[in-house]
Amino acid sequence: MYRRGVTFLAAFLLQLCRPVCSAVQPGCRLGSLRREGVVVEGDVIIGGTFGVHENKMFPEINYTQQPQRAQCQSFSFRNYRWLHAMIFAIKQINENPELLPNISLGYGLYDSCDVIPRGLEGAMWLVSGQDELVPNYRCHDTAPLAAIVGDSASSVSIPMARLLGLYGYPQISYFATAPTLSNKREFPSFFRTIPSDAVQGKGLARLASRLRWTWVGVLTDDDDYGQGIAREFQQEALRLGICVEFLELVPILYSHSRTQRLVEVIKASTAKAIAVFSWKTYLYPIMEEIHRQNVTGKTWLASEAWSTAQALSDNRAFEMLTGTIGFTIHRGTLPGFKDYLLSVHPFRNPQDIFLRLFWEQAFGCSWQGDGAGVRLCTGSEDLAGLKNIFLDVSSLRLTYNTYNAVYAVAQALHDLQACSPGEGPFDGGACADVKDFEPWQILHYLRKVRFKNPEGEEVYFDENGDPPALYDIVNWQPTPAGDIQYVKVGSYDFRAPPGQELFLDESAIVWPGGEMQVPRSVCSESCLPGWRTALRRGQPVCCFDCIPCSVGEISNQTDSTKCLRCPSDQWSNTRQDACVPRLVEFLSYEEPLGASLASLAVLASLLPASILGVFLRHRHSPIVKANNRQLSYVLLGALALCPLCSLIFIGRPSPASCMLRQTAFAIVFTLGVSCVLAKTLMVVIAFKASIPGSGLRRWVGSRLPNTVASVGTLVQVGICGAWLGLASPYPENNTTSHVARIVLECNEGSALAFWCMLGYMGVLASVSFVVAFLARRLPDSFNEAKFITFSMLVFVSVWLSFIPAYMSTGGKYMVAVEIFAILSSSMGLLACIFFPKCYVILLRPERNTRDHLMGKGAAAARKN
Structure with missing residues (x-):
């Protein structure tokens, strides 16, 4: 049912074309001519469809009148050169005794005008072998048709492939790139010498990524070709992080309203790069409207369908296309082809029905000579003096593809001819007759063909009928004459190892406006590192x-x-x-702060040691013996050790230093404060015991102060022991208090234990201060209580100031604050308690008497 339906549809389309076609010559005679095609005799026929005319404008269908046939008014020199590439290849093959010996190839050529009805008509004309087109019938008097080379446009090739696939006739396109044509279930007899757009779409996306374009617009034909390549492009673009701002369909049937709306979208777009996957015939009216609306500032990324389109590049009004970059077919060389083209002449090639029209277009003359102001063609015109694309063999791309397609058919025929009976691929080892074979038989050999063409390049098809994917990258650059030249600036070889497929010479590219820098096409500017x-x-x-x-x-x-x-x-x-x-931070001896504090600590330790030496030397003097001499020695020793304890705070924290710094300081300082408390109690008790009948006499002596000092210190030792046993301090790297530094510090282990230690010292100091304050009114000659009051006032003031300062700082400065508090409080105790005594011992020895200490010396002095 499917085959019958497609056949009926093809016949119906051909009958629609019949009223507007020229009169035909019925019969099966080879060499018959018609306005659109010609057949030249041979043992085997190779067919070809070429858009000798280009259809730049399509009539708009409004369904209010009978549709008109497309007007194919523009003769294409470039497409006509493709046609002659086929004739040139067949001529070479017929002259080559090693390829298809004793077999002459003929050809049938048809002008499809790049439109679907004409393409189907040409295919049926070649398959039927006669001018009168009859589906499912071929004239038996004609030579067998081996294959059809063509068509160029995917939109034309697809319906042709559906039709030819029904009969098993091979079709080899030189320019149809739609990915859907690789589906062998749908198009079993289709081959091509141009890569599929499945590869091209990915390659174009990678090219856009290489140019750092992340924000692009897409124009694509409203057919299988355009939608297929656009789908591949979008999938690869998404993988590469490229976004498509818009995707607009180019109408294949001209619509003025759709064209205007499409151009308005382009004009309003913020994307600077526009990827276009369209056949030049459909794209032409879009570019005309873009030129009319003066849309500039866009860079065009071209698919191979129009990247070397003469119809667009030759129009000098399309200046906005300068700088276009895109894929094009790999360029080949055909030695001898230029001489062949120069040899064609209407008189020597009468079978070429297009040559007279080419001559008129090329030389601006007429064979009829009936046009006003048009000169008569004579045939003596100099073809070598022409400067047009027909004779330009410097960049043979689709011409080269056409050449390879003909050689692929010839090689398949050669393999068919070389078959040995009994060893053939068909039932029972049968072989096919090269002069009388079925289309499916040549199709078998065409699938397996693999050879090197006369230029040494390997030609073969994969399981999908596609060739190896190889593209050139071209850039549209202006010439001094104002024309456009296609300059190769890179290549894309899908056979290369991953990551090496794309080569691009950015320095050779000329962008719109003559700029050498790659235009930026992004939705948002790139975010820099950071x-x-x-x-x-x-x-x-x-x-x-x-x-x-x-x-x-x-x-x-x-x-x-x-x-x-x-x-x-x-x-x-x-x-x-x-x-x-990060910078490592701790209070070290090498830095000025650490060195200064260490120096002060040593000096602060030497001073009480010196005073201790003075006291030992004058140990028998009354002022030293007064108020418990041994307790003064212990207090001076504690005051000498306290500054040295601060040295443990300086340097890189270690487990030992972290465990010792707070506990050693706490125990030594508590010993000193306990001694001060004991001395304060002794001052009070000694004064009260001097009163007759006082019961405090029994507490006078060294037992009570020694007990107070010992018990007070042992309590702190217990607190520190519990601290070390349950949650001892340890070194840690503090990475949170400073953003760019690592603070090496000691974690106190238990904040409760730390504050209990400080709190206990504060309690002892407070008790001493209170007791000394109450005893401040004792006789002036016995002024120990006043000195202790001042010392405790200094001590308490320092440590009360220490708490907020300690809590508000961090790192090495927190350690410095504690060291400063230790040194300040130690010096405060030393200065207030022992400096007055040293003054008497060293500078006023006359006061260092028992009578003076008891107040008698002062009374005698007043009497005198």
């Missing part, structure tokens, strides 16, 4: 805002989608694009 992209709601992924990375995070690539957090031992640099090692 920033990340943030997608805009409701817009494609290529449209984003740039947000700086947070502190401690980096992005080291352009357009990073997220920022990476630096490792704990590193931090972000100022540009946020690299992680750098």
Whole structure:
């Protein structure tokens, strides 16, 4: 049913064409001529359909009148050269005794005008072998038809392939690239010498990515060719991070309203790069409207269907196409082809029904000479003096494809002819007769053909009937004469290893306006390293805002989608694009602050040691013996050790130093404060015991102060022991308090134990202060209580100031604050308690008497 339906449809389309076609000569005679085609005799016929005329304008169908036939008014020198490439190849083959010996090839050529009805008509004309087209019938007096070379447009080749596939006739296209034609279930007899758009679409997306275009528009034909390549392009573009701003369909039947709307979309687009997958015939009216509306500032990415389209590049009004870059067919060379083209002449080639028309177009003359002001063609015109694309053999692309297609058919026929009886591929080892074979038999050999053409390049088809994918990349560059030349600037070879398929020489490209820099086509400017992209709601992924990375995070690539957090031992640099090692911070002896504090600590330790030496030397003097001499020695020793404890705070923290620094300081300082408390109690008790009948006499002596000092210190030792046993301090790397530094510090282990230790010392100091304050009114000659009051006032003031300062700082400055508090409080105790005594011992020895200490010396002095 499918075959019958397609056959009926083809016959119906051909009958629609019949009223507007020229009169035909019925019969099966080879060499018959008609306005659109010609057949030249041979043992085997190779057919070919070429758009000798280009259909630039299509009549708009409004369904209010009978549709008109497309007007094929423009003769294409370029397409006509393709036709002669087929004739040239057949001429070479017929002259080659090693290829198809004793077999002459003939050919049938038809002008399809690049439109579907004409393409189907040409296919049926070649299959039927007669002018009167009768589906499912071929004249038996004609030579067998081996294959049909053509057509150029995918839109024409697809219906031709459906029709020819029903009968098994091979079709080899030199320019049809639609991916759907690779489907062998739907198009079993279709081959091509041009790569499929499935490869081209991916390659064009990679080219756009190489040019750093992430925001493009797409124009594509409203047919299988356009939709197929657009689908492949979009899939690969999505994988490469390229967004399509719009996708508009180019009408294959001209519509003024659709054309205007499409151009308005292009004009309003923010994309600077427009990828166009369209046949030149359909694209021409779009470019005319773009020129009329003066749309500029766009760079065009061309598929091979129009990347070397003379109809577009020759129109000097289309200046906006300068700078176009795109894929084109791989260029080949055909030695001898230029001489062949120069040899064609209407008088020597009367069978070429198109040659007289070519002559008229090329030389601006007429064979009839009936046009007003038109000179008569004589045949003596100089073909070599022409400067048109027909004689330009410098960039043979589709011409080369046509040449390879003919040789592929000839090679298949050669293999068929070389078959040995009994060893053939058909039932029972049968072979086919090269002068009388069925189309499906030559199709068998064509699928397996693999050879090198006369130029040494290998020609073969894969399982889908496609050749190896190889493209040249061309750039439309203006010449000094104002014309357009196609300059090769790269290549794309799908056979190359992954990542090496695309080669592009960007320095050789000329962009619109003569610019040498690649135009930018992006929705959003790239986010530099140190920033990340943030997608805009409701817009494609290529449209984003740039947000700086947070502190401690980096992005080291352009357009990073997220920022990476630096490792704990590193931090972000100022540009946020690299992680750098953090500075290690601790209070060291090498830095000025640490060295200064260490020096002060040593000096602060030497001073009480010196005073201790003075006290030992004058140990028998009354002022030293007063108020428990041994307790003063212990207090001076504690005050000498306290500054030295601060040295443990300086330097790189270690487990031992972290465990010792707070506990050693706490125990030594508590010993000193306990001694002060004991001395304060002794001052009070000694004064009260001097009153007659006082019961405090029994507490006078060294037992009570020693007990107070010992018990007070042992309580602190217990607190510190529990601290070390349950949650001892340990060194740690603090990476949170400073953004770009690692603070080496001691973790106190238990904050409760730390504050209990400080709180206990505060309690002892407060008790001493209170007791000394209450005893401040004792006789002036016995002024120990006043000195202790001042010392405790200094001590309490220092440590009350220490708490907020300690809590508000961090790192090495926190350690410095504690060292300063230790040194200040130690010096405060030393100065207030022992400096007055040293003054008496060293500078006023006359006061260092028992009577003076008891107040008698002062009374005697007043009497005198």
